[in-house]
Amino acid sequence: MDTWLNQSYTDDFVLLGIFSYCATDLVLFSMVMMVFTVALCGNVLLISLIYINPRLHTPMYFFLSQLSLMDLMLVCNIVPKMAVNFLSGRKSISFVGCGIQIGLFVSLVGSEGLLLGLMAYDRYVAISHPLHYPILMSHRVCLQIAGGSWAFGILDGMIQMVAAMTFPYCGSRNVDHFFCEVPALLKLACADTSLFENLLFSCCVFMLLVPFSIIMASYAHILAAVLRMNSAESRKRALATCSSHLTAVSLFYGAAMFIYLRIKHYGTPSHDKVVSIFYTVLTPMLNPLIYSLRNGEAMGALRKGLDRCRIVSQH
Template sequence: MWMANKTLSGEFYLMGLFSQSSHPGLLCFLIFSMFLMAVSGNIILVLLIHINSSLHTPMYFFINQLSLMDLIYITVTVPKMLVNQLTNMKTISVLGCGTQMYFYLMIGGAEYCLLAAMSYDRYVAICHPLRYSVLMNHKVCLLLASGCWFVGSFDGFMLTSITMTFPFCRSREIRHFFCEVPALLKLSCSDTSLYEIFMYLCCVLMLLIPVTIILGSYYCIILTIHRMNSVEGQKKAFATCSSHITVVSLFYGAGIYSYMLPISYHTPGKDMIVSFVYTILTPVLNPVIYSLRNKDVTRALNKMLRAEKAPC
Protein backbone atom coordinates (compact mmCIF):
# COMPACT_ATOMS: atom_id res chain seq x y z
CA MET A 1 0.00 0.00 0.00
CA TRP A 2 1.59 3.33 1.05
CA MET A 3 4.87 1.67 2.04
CA ALA A 4 5.66 1.04 -1.63
CA ASN A 5 6.41 4.72 -2.21
CA LYS A 6 10.10 5.50 -1.88
CA THR A 7 9.37 9.04 -0.68
CA LEU A 8 7.76 7.70 2.48
CA SER A 9 10.89 6.76 4.37
CA GLY A 10 11.53 8.53 7.63
CA GLU A 11 8.97 10.20 9.87
CA PHE A 12 6.47 13.01 10.00
CA TYR A 13 6.30 15.66 12.70
CA LEU A 14 2.96 16.41 14.32
CA MET A 15 3.03 20.07 15.35
CA GLY A 16 -0.30 19.62 17.10
CA LEU A 17 -2.41 21.61 19.50
CA PHE A 18 0.26 22.13 22.13
CA SER A 19 2.58 24.18 19.92
CA GLN A 20 -0.26 26.70 19.52
CA SER A 21 -0.92 26.99 23.26
CA SER A 22 0.71 29.31 25.78
CA HIS A 23 -0.11 26.77 28.53
CA PRO A 24 0.66 23.33 27.04
CA GLY A 25 0.72 21.62 30.43
CA LEU A 26 -2.81 22.73 31.28
CA LEU A 27 -4.04 21.82 27.80
CA CYS A 28 -2.44 18.38 28.10
CA PHE A 29 -4.23 17.81 31.42
CA LEU A 30 -7.59 18.92 29.98
CA ILE A 31 -7.27 16.67 26.92
CA PHE A 32 -6.21 13.73 29.11
CA SER A 33 -9.25 14.36 31.34
CA MET A 34 -11.54 14.46 28.31
CA PHE A 35 -9.97 11.26 27.00
CA LEU A 36 -10.68 9.48 30.31
CA MET A 37 -14.25 10.82 30.30
CA ALA A 38 -14.84 9.62 26.74
CA VAL A 39 -13.36 6.16 27.32
CA SER A 40 -15.10 5.59 30.67
CA GLY A 41 -18.43 7.04 29.46
CA ASN A 42 -18.58 4.92 26.32
CA ILE A 43 -17.43 1.75 28.08
CA ILE A 44 -20.10 2.22 30.77
CA LEU A 45 -22.75 2.75 28.07
CA VAL A 46 -21.64 -0.40 26.20
CA LEU A 47 -21.69 -2.45 29.44
CA LEU A 48 -25.09 -1.10 30.46
CA ILE A 49 -26.62 -2.01 27.11
CA HIS A 50 -25.00 -5.45 27.21
CA ILE A 51 -25.98 -6.28 30.81
CA ASN A 52 -29.49 -4.81 31.04
CA SER A 53 -32.08 -6.85 29.14
CA SER A 54 -34.48 -3.88 28.96
CA LEU A 55 -31.95 -2.15 26.68
CA HIS A 56 -31.79 -5.05 24.20
CA THR A 57 -33.73 -3.14 21.54
CA PRO A 58 -32.74 -1.90 18.06
CA MET A 59 -32.31 1.69 19.26
CA TYR A 60 -29.79 0.70 21.94
CA PHE A 61 -28.11 -1.76 19.60
CA PHE A 62 -27.21 1.21 17.37
CA ILE A 63 -26.21 3.35 20.37
CA ASN A 64 -23.91 0.49 21.38
CA GLN A 65 -22.32 0.57 17.91
CA LEU A 66 -21.93 4.35 18.16
CA SER A 67 -20.12 4.01 21.49
CA LEU A 68 -17.75 1.40 20.04
CA MET A 69 -16.96 3.72 17.13
CA ASP A 70 -16.35 6.65 19.49
CA LEU A 71 -13.96 4.52 21.55
CA ILE A 72 -11.89 3.71 18.47
CA TYR A 73 -12.11 7.28 17.19
CA ILE A 74 -10.61 8.90 20.25
CA THR A 75 -7.99 6.19 20.94
CA VAL A 76 -6.63 6.54 17.39
CA THR A 77 -5.53 10.15 17.89
CA VAL A 78 -5.34 11.25 21.53
CA PRO A 79 -2.89 8.73 23.10
CA LYS A 80 -0.23 9.42 20.45
CA MET A 81 -0.71 13.16 20.90
CA LEU A 82 -0.34 12.94 24.69
CA VAL A 83 2.68 10.60 24.51
CA ASN A 84 4.44 12.98 22.11
CA GLN A 85 3.80 15.88 24.48
CA LEU A 86 4.95 14.03 27.61
CA THR A 87 8.11 12.69 25.94
CA ASN A 88 8.78 16.04 24.24
CA MET A 89 8.69 14.35 20.83
CA LYS A 90 6.58 15.24 17.79
CA THR A 91 7.38 12.35 15.48
CA ILE A 92 5.07 9.75 14.00
CA SER A 93 6.26 6.97 11.72
CA VAL A 94 4.97 6.66 8.17
CA LEU A 95 3.26 3.39 9.06
CA GLY A 96 1.77 5.00 12.17
CA CYS A 97 0.56 7.97 10.15
CA GLY A 98 -1.08 5.75 7.53
CA THR A 99 -2.66 3.53 10.18
CA GLN A 100 -4.00 6.54 12.06
CA MET A 101 -5.42 7.99 8.85
CA TYR A 102 -7.09 4.72 7.87
CA PHE A 103 -8.83 4.22 11.21
CA TYR A 104 -10.18 7.76 11.58
CA LEU A 105 -11.46 7.68 7.97
CA MET A 106 -13.00 4.26 8.55
CA ILE A 107 -14.76 5.29 11.76
CA GLY A 108 -15.82 8.62 10.26
CA GLY A 109 -17.43 6.95 7.25
CA ALA A 110 -19.03 4.25 9.38
CA GLU A 111 -20.46 6.81 11.81
CA TYR A 112 -22.02 8.87 9.00
CA CYS A 113 -23.86 5.74 7.85
CA LEU A 114 -24.74 4.67 11.40
CA LEU A 115 -26.41 7.99 12.16
CA ALA A 116 -28.56 7.47 9.04
CA ALA A 117 -29.43 3.94 10.21
CA MET A 118 -30.39 5.34 13.61
CA SER A 119 -32.71 7.88 11.98
CA TYR A 120 -34.37 5.08 9.99
CA ASP A 121 -34.84 3.13 13.23
CA ARG A 122 -36.60 6.14 14.79
CA TYR A 123 -38.76 6.52 11.65
CA VAL A 124 -39.95 2.90 11.87
CA ALA A 125 -40.52 3.14 15.65
CA ILE A 126 -42.66 6.28 15.41
CA CYS A 127 -44.34 5.94 12.02
CA HIS A 128 -44.85 2.14 11.98
CA PRO A 129 -44.93 1.08 15.65
CA LEU A 130 -47.06 -2.05 15.06
CA ARG A 131 -44.56 -3.41 12.51
CA TYR A 132 -41.45 -2.27 14.38
CA SER A 133 -40.44 -5.70 15.69
CA VAL A 134 -40.68 -7.13 12.17
CA LEU A 135 -39.07 -4.31 10.20
CA MET A 136 -36.25 -3.85 12.73
CA ASN A 137 -35.56 -7.42 13.79
CA HIS A 138 -32.10 -8.52 14.94
CA LYS A 139 -31.05 -9.68 11.47
CA VAL A 140 -31.92 -6.31 9.91
CA CYS A 141 -30.00 -4.48 12.65
CA LEU A 142 -26.93 -6.67 12.08
CA LEU A 143 -27.09 -6.09 8.32
CA LEU A 144 -27.37 -2.31 8.77
CA ALA A 145 -24.48 -2.20 11.25
CA SER A 146 -22.31 -4.47 9.09
CA GLY A 147 -23.03 -2.26 6.09
CA CYS A 148 -21.91 0.82 8.04
CA TRP A 149 -18.61 -0.83 9.03
CA PHE A 150 -18.02 -2.07 5.47
CA VAL A 151 -18.63 1.35 3.89
CA GLY A 152 -16.32 2.97 6.44
CA SER A 153 -13.59 0.38 5.86
CA PHE A 154 -13.77 0.80 2.09
CA ASP A 155 -13.66 4.60 2.37
CA GLY A 156 -10.68 4.46 4.73
CA PHE A 157 -8.73 2.00 2.58
CA MET A 158 -9.34 3.90 -0.65
CA LEU A 159 -8.48 7.41 0.60
CA THR A 160 -5.53 6.30 2.73
CA SER A 161 -4.00 4.28 -0.11
CA ILE A 162 -4.16 7.21 -2.51
CA THR A 163 -3.07 9.90 -0.04
CA MET A 164 0.01 8.02 1.14
CA THR A 165 1.30 7.45 -2.40
CA PHE A 166 1.90 11.17 -2.98
CA PRO A 167 5.51 12.36 -2.70
CA PHE A 168 5.99 14.55 0.39
CA CYS A 169 9.06 16.69 -0.22
CA ARG A 170 8.08 20.20 0.89
CA SER A 171 8.18 19.53 4.59
CA ARG A 172 7.57 16.76 7.11
CA GLU A 173 5.81 19.07 9.58
CA ILE A 174 2.08 18.30 9.74
CA ARG A 175 0.25 21.36 11.06
CA HIS A 176 -2.21 19.20 12.92
CA PHE A 177 -2.44 16.91 15.96
CA PHE A 178 -3.00 13.79 13.85
CA CYS A 179 -2.53 12.60 10.25
CA GLU A 180 -5.58 14.08 8.54
CA VAL A 181 -5.81 14.01 4.73
CA PRO A 182 -6.05 17.79 4.05
CA ALA A 183 -3.08 18.47 6.35
CA LEU A 184 -0.91 15.91 4.52
CA LEU A 185 -1.90 17.12 1.05
CA LYS A 186 -0.41 20.51 1.90
CA LEU A 187 3.00 18.81 2.23
CA SER A 188 2.95 17.18 -1.18
CA CYS A 189 5.20 18.56 -3.91
CA SER A 190 3.01 17.09 -6.67
CA ASP A 191 -0.26 18.40 -8.10
CA THR A 192 -3.07 17.10 -5.88
CA SER A 193 -5.91 19.09 -7.46
CA LEU A 194 -7.43 16.11 -9.29
CA TYR A 195 -7.34 14.00 -6.14
CA GLU A 196 -8.89 16.85 -4.14
CA ILE A 197 -11.81 16.93 -6.61
CA PHE A 198 -12.14 13.13 -6.34
CA MET A 199 -12.05 13.29 -2.54
CA TYR A 200 -14.59 16.13 -2.55
CA LEU A 201 -17.00 14.08 -4.69
CA CYS A 202 -16.53 11.02 -2.48
CA CYS A 203 -17.22 13.07 0.65
CA VAL A 204 -20.28 14.70 -0.95
CA LEU A 205 -21.60 11.22 -1.73
CA MET A 206 -20.73 9.93 1.75
CA LEU A 207 -22.54 12.88 3.34
CA LEU A 208 -25.39 13.38 0.87
CA ILE A 209 -26.84 9.86 1.02
CA PRO A 210 -26.99 9.67 4.86
CA VAL A 211 -28.25 13.28 5.09
CA THR A 212 -31.03 12.47 2.59
CA ILE A 213 -32.05 9.43 4.66
CA ILE A 214 -31.95 11.48 7.89
CA LEU A 215 -33.98 14.38 6.44
CA GLY A 216 -36.50 12.02 4.86
CA SER A 217 -36.91 10.08 8.10
CA TYR A 218 -37.42 13.19 10.19
CA TYR A 219 -39.83 14.68 7.67
CA CYS A 220 -42.05 11.61 8.07
CA ILE A 221 -41.54 11.63 11.84
CA ILE A 222 -42.61 15.28 12.14
CA LEU A 223 -45.74 14.61 10.07
CA THR A 224 -46.61 11.62 12.26
CA ILE A 225 -46.02 13.54 15.49
CA HIS A 226 -48.15 16.42 14.20
CA ARG A 227 -51.07 14.02 13.66
CA MET A 228 -50.83 12.62 17.20
CA ASN A 229 -53.71 13.55 19.48
CA SER A 230 -51.80 12.89 22.70
CA VAL A 231 -49.51 15.66 23.93
CA GLU A 232 -47.68 13.11 26.05
CA GLY A 233 -47.12 10.96 22.98
CA GLN A 234 -45.73 13.93 21.09
CA LYS A 235 -43.30 14.75 23.91
CA LYS A 236 -42.13 11.14 24.12
CA ALA A 237 -41.57 10.98 20.36
CA PHE A 238 -39.59 14.22 20.36
CA ALA A 239 -37.54 13.05 23.35
CA THR A 240 -36.43 9.87 21.56
CA CYS A 241 -35.27 11.92 18.56
CA SER A 242 -33.67 14.93 20.27
CA SER A 243 -30.50 13.10 21.32
CA HIS A 244 -29.94 11.80 17.81
CA ILE A 245 -30.51 15.24 16.26
CA THR A 246 -27.92 16.76 18.63
CA VAL A 247 -25.28 14.16 17.70
CA VAL A 248 -26.02 14.54 13.97
CA SER A 249 -25.62 18.32 14.15
CA LEU A 250 -22.23 18.07 15.88
CA PHE A 251 -20.75 15.33 13.72
CA TYR A 252 -22.04 16.38 10.31
CA GLY A 253 -21.26 20.05 10.86
CA ALA A 254 -17.60 19.27 11.52
CA GLY A 255 -17.44 16.77 8.65
CA ILE A 256 -18.85 19.22 6.11
CA TYR A 257 -16.24 21.82 7.06
CA SER A 258 -13.33 19.37 6.94
CA TYR A 259 -14.08 17.56 3.69
CA MET A 260 -16.53 19.59 1.61
CA LEU A 261 -15.06 23.09 1.79
CA PRO A 262 -12.13 23.78 -0.58
CA ILE A 263 -8.64 23.77 0.96
CA SER A 264 -8.38 27.52 0.31
CA TYR A 265 -11.00 28.04 3.04
CA HIS A 266 -8.93 26.12 5.57
CA THR A 267 -6.31 27.36 7.99
CA PRO A 268 -4.27 25.17 10.36
CA GLY A 269 -5.91 26.79 13.39
CA LYS A 270 -9.46 26.31 12.15
CA ASP A 271 -8.76 22.76 11.00
CA MET A 272 -7.47 21.77 14.43
CA ILE A 273 -10.47 23.32 16.22
CA VAL A 274 -12.98 21.55 13.96
CA SER A 275 -11.07 18.26 14.17
CA PHE A 276 -10.98 18.66 17.95
CA VAL A 277 -14.80 18.79 17.91
CA TYR A 278 -15.38 15.53 16.07
CA THR A 279 -12.38 13.49 17.25
CA ILE A 280 -12.31 14.46 20.93
CA LEU A 281 -15.36 16.48 21.96
CA THR A 282 -18.02 14.36 20.21
CA PRO A 283 -16.88 11.04 21.81
CA VAL A 284 -17.05 12.82 25.19
CA LEU A 285 -20.52 14.26 24.61
CA ASN A 286 -22.24 11.29 22.95
CA PRO A 287 -22.51 9.09 26.08
CA VAL A 288 -23.61 12.14 28.08
CA ILE A 289 -26.29 13.00 25.51
CA TYR A 290 -27.59 9.43 25.38
CA SER A 291 -27.53 8.87 29.14
CA LEU A 292 -28.58 12.10 30.86
CA ARG A 293 -31.40 12.67 28.36
CA ASN A 294 -32.59 9.05 28.35
CA LYS A 295 -34.70 7.69 31.20
CA ASP A 296 -34.10 4.03 30.25
CA VAL A 297 -30.32 4.45 30.46
CA THR A 298 -30.39 6.41 33.72
CA ARG A 299 -32.76 3.80 35.20
CA ALA A 300 -30.40 0.98 34.15
CA LEU A 301 -27.40 2.87 35.56
CA ASN A 302 -29.14 3.44 38.90
CA LYS A 303 -30.09 -0.23 39.00
CA MET A 304 -26.48 -1.27 38.39
CA LEU A 305 -25.17 1.13 41.06
CA ARG A 306 -27.71 -0.14 43.62
CA ALA A 307 -26.70 -3.73 42.85
CA GLU A 308 -23.02 -2.88 43.49
CA LYS A 309 -23.83 -1.17 46.80
CA ALA A 310 -26.02 -4.02 48.02
CA PRO A 311 -24.35 -6.22 50.68
CA CYS A 312 -23.30 -9.72 49.59
Protein backbone atom coordinates in the same frame (compact mmCIF):
# COMPACT_ATOMS: atom_id res chain seq x y z
CA MET B 1 10.47 6.39 -8.28
CA ASP B 2 12.27 3.81 -6.12
CA THR B 3 14.17 6.64 -4.43
CA TRP B 4 11.11 8.50 -3.21
CA LEU B 5 9.33 5.28 -2.28
CA ASN B 6 12.27 4.29 -0.07
CA GLN B 7 12.37 7.78 1.42
CA SER B 8 8.62 7.79 2.05
CA TYR B 9 8.78 4.52 3.92
CA THR B 10 11.88 5.26 6.00
CA ASP B 11 11.34 8.90 7.03
CA ASP B 12 9.01 9.89 9.85
CA PHE B 13 6.46 12.66 9.63
CA VAL B 14 6.44 15.40 12.25
CA LEU B 15 3.06 16.31 13.75
CA LEU B 16 3.29 19.98 14.67
CA GLY B 17 0.35 19.54 17.03
CA ILE B 18 -2.05 22.08 18.48
CA PHE B 19 -0.39 22.86 21.84
CA SER B 20 2.80 24.70 22.74
CA TYR B 21 4.39 24.58 26.19
CA CYS B 22 3.02 27.86 27.54
CA ALA B 23 0.82 27.88 30.66
CA THR B 24 -2.42 28.37 28.72
CA ASP B 25 -1.77 25.45 26.39
CA LEU B 26 -0.78 23.23 29.32
CA VAL B 27 -4.19 23.91 30.85
CA LEU B 28 -5.90 23.20 27.49
CA PHE B 29 -3.95 19.96 27.13
CA SER B 30 -5.05 18.91 30.62
CA MET B 31 -8.67 19.65 29.69
CA VAL B 32 -8.37 17.56 26.51
CA MET B 33 -7.01 14.66 28.56
CA MET B 34 -9.90 15.00 31.01
CA VAL B 35 -12.38 14.95 28.12
CA PHE B 36 -10.57 11.90 26.70
CA THR B 37 -10.85 10.09 30.04
CA VAL B 38 -14.58 10.88 30.31
CA ALA B 39 -15.10 9.75 26.69
CA LEU B 40 -13.25 6.51 27.39
CA CYS B 41 -15.17 5.74 30.59
CA GLY B 42 -18.54 6.89 29.23
CA ASN B 43 -18.42 4.77 26.09
CA VAL B 44 -17.08 1.68 27.87
CA LEU B 45 -19.83 2.05 30.49
CA LEU B 46 -22.58 2.47 27.89
CA ILE B 47 -21.40 -0.56 25.89
CA SER B 48 -21.24 -2.62 29.10
CA LEU B 49 -24.72 -1.56 30.23
CA ILE B 50 -26.24 -2.44 26.86
CA TYR B 51 -24.46 -5.80 26.78
CA ILE B 52 -25.34 -6.79 30.36
CA ASN B 53 -28.94 -5.56 30.67
CA PRO B 54 -31.49 -7.69 28.71
CA ARG B 55 -33.98 -4.76 28.68
CA LEU B 56 -31.56 -2.82 26.51
CA HIS B 57 -31.31 -5.54 23.85
CA THR B 58 -33.37 -3.53 21.37
CA PRO B 59 -32.48 -2.12 17.91
CA MET B 60 -31.96 1.41 19.21
CA TYR B 61 -29.53 0.32 21.94
CA PHE B 62 -27.77 -2.06 19.57
CA PHE B 63 -27.05 0.91 17.29
CA LEU B 64 -25.96 2.96 20.31
CA SER B 65 -23.47 0.24 21.28
CA GLN B 66 -22.03 0.34 17.75
CA LEU B 67 -21.86 4.15 17.89
CA SER B 68 -20.05 4.00 21.24
CA LEU B 69 -17.62 1.41 19.88
CA MET B 70 -16.81 3.73 16.94
CA ASP B 71 -16.34 6.70 19.28
CA LEU B 72 -14.13 4.62 21.58
CA MET B 73 -11.88 3.52 18.72
CA LEU B 74 -11.78 7.07 17.33
CA VAL B 75 -10.47 8.72 20.51
CA CYS B 76 -7.99 5.86 21.07
CA ASN B 77 -6.70 6.30 17.52
CA ILE B 78 -6.02 10.03 17.96
CA VAL B 79 -5.47 11.12 21.57
CA PRO B 80 -2.85 8.67 22.97
CA LYS B 81 -0.37 9.44 20.16
CA MET B 82 -1.04 13.18 20.53
CA ALA B 83 -0.43 12.94 24.30
CA VAL B 84 2.78 10.90 23.92
CA ASN B 85 4.16 13.37 21.38
CA PHE B 86 3.29 16.35 23.57
CA LEU B 87 4.71 14.89 26.78
CA SER B 88 7.87 13.50 25.17
CA GLY B 89 8.46 16.50 22.91
CA ARG B 90 9.34 14.24 19.94
CA LYS B 91 6.20 14.86 17.81
CA SER B 92 7.14 12.22 15.23
CA ILE B 93 5.03 9.49 13.64
CA SER B 94 6.30 6.80 11.28
CA PHE B 95 5.17 6.60 7.67
CA VAL B 96 3.34 3.32 8.37
CA GLY B 97 1.85 4.70 11.61
CA CYS B 98 0.57 7.74 9.72
CA GLY B 99 -1.08 5.50 7.12
CA ILE B 100 -2.74 3.37 9.81
CA GLN B 101 -4.00 6.49 11.59
CA ILE B 102 -5.49 7.83 8.35
CA GLY B 103 -7.15 4.49 7.54
CA LEU B 104 -8.69 4.13 11.00
CA PHE B 105 -9.78 7.76 11.23
CA VAL B 106 -11.52 7.84 7.83
CA SER B 107 -13.10 4.41 8.40
CA LEU B 108 -14.52 5.35 11.80
CA VAL B 109 -15.76 8.81 10.78
CA GLY B 110 -17.37 7.38 7.63
CA SER B 111 -18.97 4.49 9.52
CA GLU B 112 -20.31 6.80 12.24
CA GLY B 113 -21.80 9.20 9.70
CA LEU B 114 -23.61 6.38 7.90
CA LEU B 115 -24.80 4.81 11.16
CA LEU B 116 -26.21 8.13 12.41
CA GLY B 117 -28.07 8.47 9.13
CA LEU B 118 -29.55 4.98 9.33
CA MET B 119 -30.46 5.46 13.01
CA ALA B 120 -32.84 8.19 11.82
CA TYR B 121 -34.64 5.51 9.79
CA ASP B 122 -34.97 3.44 12.98
CA ARG B 123 -36.62 6.39 14.76
CA TYR B 124 -38.93 6.92 11.75
CA VAL B 125 -40.11 3.29 11.84
CA ALA B 126 -40.56 3.38 15.64
CA ILE B 127 -42.80 6.48 15.49
CA SER B 128 -44.58 6.14 12.14
CA HIS B 129 -45.02 2.33 12.07
CA PRO B 130 -44.89 1.14 15.70
CA LEU B 131 -46.94 -2.02 15.05
CA HIS B 132 -44.60 -3.16 12.27
CA TYR B 133 -41.44 -2.14 14.13
CA PRO B 134 -40.42 -5.69 15.26
CA ILE B 135 -40.65 -6.88 11.63
CA LEU B 136 -39.14 -3.86 9.87
CA MET B 137 -36.29 -3.63 12.41
CA SER B 138 -35.64 -7.31 12.97
CA HIS B 139 -32.32 -8.59 14.29
CA ARG B 140 -31.22 -9.41 10.74
CA VAL B 141 -32.03 -5.91 9.49
CA CYS B 142 -30.14 -4.36 12.42
CA LEU B 143 -27.07 -6.46 11.64
CA GLN B 144 -27.30 -5.45 7.98
CA ILE B 145 -27.52 -1.74 8.89
CA ALA B 146 -24.57 -1.92 11.30
CA GLY B 147 -22.54 -4.16 8.99
CA GLY B 148 -23.21 -1.91 5.99
CA SER B 149 -22.08 1.15 7.96
CA TRP B 150 -18.85 -0.55 8.99
CA ALA B 151 -18.22 -1.95 5.48
CA PHE B 152 -18.66 1.34 3.60
CA GLY B 153 -16.61 3.22 6.20
CA ILE B 154 -13.75 0.71 6.06
CA LEU B 155 -13.79 0.72 2.24
CA ASP B 156 -13.59 4.52 2.22
CA GLY B 157 -10.75 4.43 4.76
CA MET B 158 -8.75 1.87 2.79
CA ILE B 159 -9.09 3.81 -0.47
CA GLN B 160 -8.02 7.11 1.08
CA MET B 161 -5.17 5.52 3.03
CA VAL B 162 -3.68 3.74 -0.02
CA ALA B 163 -4.09 6.79 -2.26
CA ALA B 164 -2.56 9.25 0.23
CA MET B 165 0.37 6.96 1.02
CA THR B 166 1.34 6.45 -2.64
CA PHE B 167 2.16 10.13 -3.22
CA PRO B 168 5.84 11.13 -3.00
CA TYR B 169 6.77 13.17 0.08
CA CYS B 170 10.22 14.42 -0.76
CA GLY B 171 10.19 17.87 0.86
CA SER B 172 9.08 19.01 4.29
CA ARG B 173 7.78 16.29 6.61
CA ASN B 174 6.01 18.72 8.98
CA VAL B 175 2.27 17.98 9.12
CA ASP B 176 0.43 21.06 10.41
CA HIS B 177 -2.00 19.04 12.51
CA PHE B 178 -2.10 16.95 15.70
CA PHE B 179 -2.81 13.72 13.78
CA CYS B 180 -2.38 12.41 10.24
CA GLU B 181 -5.32 13.73 8.24
CA VAL B 182 -5.42 13.44 4.45
CA PRO B 183 -5.93 17.17 3.58
CA ALA B 184 -3.02 18.21 5.85
CA LEU B 185 -0.79 15.47 4.44
CA LEU B 186 -1.50 16.29 0.78
CA LYS B 187 -0.01 19.76 1.27
CA LEU B 188 3.39 18.09 1.66
CA ALA B 189 3.23 15.94 -1.48
CA CYS B 190 5.68 16.87 -4.24
CA ALA B 191 3.27 15.78 -6.98
CA ASP B 192 0.03 17.05 -8.49
CA THR B 193 -2.74 16.00 -6.07
CA SER B 194 -5.59 17.99 -7.66
CA LEU B 195 -7.30 14.93 -9.19
CA PHE B 196 -7.20 13.04 -5.90
CA GLU B 197 -8.42 16.11 -3.99
CA ASN B 198 -11.42 16.36 -6.32
CA LEU B 199 -12.13 12.66 -5.84
CA LEU B 200 -11.70 13.09 -2.09
CA PHE B 201 -14.21 15.95 -2.08
CA SER B 202 -16.70 13.86 -4.10
CA CYS B 203 -16.25 10.96 -1.69
CA CYS B 204 -16.84 13.25 1.30
CA VAL B 205 -19.97 14.66 -0.34
CA PHE B 206 -21.30 11.12 -0.77
CA MET B 207 -20.34 9.92 2.73
CA LEU B 208 -21.81 13.01 4.42
CA LEU B 209 -24.70 14.22 2.28
CA VAL B 210 -26.28 10.82 1.54
CA PRO B 211 -26.84 9.89 5.22
CA PHE B 212 -27.70 13.52 5.97
CA SER B 213 -30.41 13.31 3.27
CA ILE B 214 -31.73 10.12 4.91
CA ILE B 215 -31.88 12.01 8.22
CA MET B 216 -33.77 14.94 6.70
CA ALA B 217 -36.26 12.66 4.91
CA SER B 218 -36.80 10.52 8.02
CA TYR B 219 -37.42 13.48 10.29
CA ALA B 220 -39.76 15.11 7.77
CA HIS B 221 -41.92 11.96 7.94
CA ILE B 222 -41.52 11.84 11.74
CA LEU B 223 -42.70 15.45 12.07
CA ALA B 224 -45.70 14.73 9.86
CA ALA B 225 -46.57 11.69 11.99
CA VAL B 226 -46.18 13.67 15.24
CA LEU B 227 -48.44 16.46 13.99
CA ARG B 228 -51.15 13.88 13.25
CA MET B 229 -51.12 12.59 16.85
CA ASN B 230 -54.14 13.61 18.90
CA SER B 231 -52.52 13.36 22.33
CA ALA B 232 -50.09 16.08 23.47
CA GLU B 233 -48.40 13.50 25.71
CA SER B 234 -47.82 11.20 22.74
CA ARG B 235 -46.31 14.06 20.75
CA LYS B 236 -44.03 14.96 23.63
CA ARG B 237 -42.90 11.35 24.09
CA ALA B 238 -42.26 10.91 20.35
CA LEU B 239 -40.17 14.07 20.13
CA ALA B 240 -38.23 13.10 23.27
CA THR B 241 -37.12 9.83 21.66
CA CYS B 242 -35.65 11.81 18.74
CA SER B 243 -34.01 14.68 20.63
CA SER B 244 -30.89 12.74 21.64
CA HIS B 245 -30.27 11.55 18.09
CA LEU B 246 -30.82 15.03 16.65
CA THR B 247 -28.32 16.49 19.13
CA ALA B 248 -25.68 13.90 18.20
CA VAL B 249 -26.33 14.47 14.48
CA SER B 250 -25.96 18.24 14.85
CA LEU B 251 -22.62 17.90 16.66
CA PHE B 252 -21.15 15.37 14.23
CA TYR B 253 -22.37 16.74 10.90
CA GLY B 254 -21.82 20.38 11.82
CA ALA B 255 -18.11 19.82 12.49
CA ALA B 256 -17.55 17.34 9.64
CA MET B 257 -19.20 19.56 7.02
CA PHE B 258 -17.18 22.54 8.18
CA ILE B 259 -13.95 20.62 7.61
CA TYR B 260 -14.69 18.68 4.43
CA LEU B 261 -17.39 20.50 2.46
CA ARG B 262 -16.31 24.13 2.64
CA ILE B 263 -14.43 25.99 -0.09
CA LYS B 264 -10.73 25.15 0.17
CA HIS B 265 -9.48 28.74 0.54
CA TYR B 266 -11.74 29.48 3.53
CA GLY B 267 -10.30 28.36 6.84
CA THR B 268 -6.84 28.13 8.34
CA PRO B 269 -4.91 25.19 9.82
CA SER B 270 -5.55 26.54 13.33
CA HIS B 271 -9.32 26.61 12.69
CA ASP B 272 -9.20 23.09 11.26
CA LYS B 273 -7.34 21.80 14.32
CA VAL B 274 -9.82 23.35 16.75
CA VAL B 275 -12.80 21.88 14.88
CA SER B 276 -11.01 18.52 14.61
CA ILE B 277 -10.57 18.47 18.41
CA PHE B 278 -14.32 19.03 18.62
CA TYR B 279 -15.40 15.99 16.61
CA THR B 280 -12.51 13.64 17.42
CA VAL B 281 -12.53 14.14 21.20
CA LEU B 282 -15.44 16.25 22.43
CA THR B 283 -18.23 14.60 20.41
CA PRO B 284 -17.24 11.05 21.51
CA MET B 285 -17.43 12.30 25.11
CA LEU B 286 -20.81 13.97 24.62
CA ASN B 287 -22.55 11.12 22.76
CA PRO B 288 -22.84 8.68 25.71
CA LEU B 289 -23.87 11.55 28.01
CA ILE B 290 -26.52 12.76 25.57
CA TYR B 291 -28.00 9.31 25.05
CA SER B 292 -27.83 8.15 28.68
CA LEU B 293 -28.78 11.30 30.63
CA ARG B 294 -31.80 11.93 28.39
CA ASN B 295 -32.94 8.31 28.40
CA GLY B 296 -34.86 6.83 31.31
CA GLU B 297 -34.09 3.19 30.44
CA ALA B 298 -30.34 3.76 30.29
CA MET B 299 -30.34 5.72 33.55
CA GLY B 300 -32.46 3.02 35.18
CA ALA B 301 -30.01 0.33 34.06
CA LEU B 302 -27.12 2.40 35.39
CA ARG B 303 -28.80 2.88 38.80
CA LYS B 304 -29.52 -0.86 39.05
CA GLY B 305 -25.92 -1.65 38.17
CA LEU B 306 -24.61 0.76 40.80
CA ASP B 307 -27.00 -0.65 43.41
CA ARG B 308 -25.83 -4.19 42.59
CA CYS B 309 -22.18 -3.14 42.93
CA ARG B 310 -22.92 -1.46 46.28
CA ILE B 311 -24.64 -4.58 47.63
CA VAL B 312 -21.75 -6.80 46.51
CA SER B 313 -19.19 -4.47 48.11
CA GLN B 314 -21.13 -4.44 51.40
CA HIS B 315 -21.16 -8.24 51.52
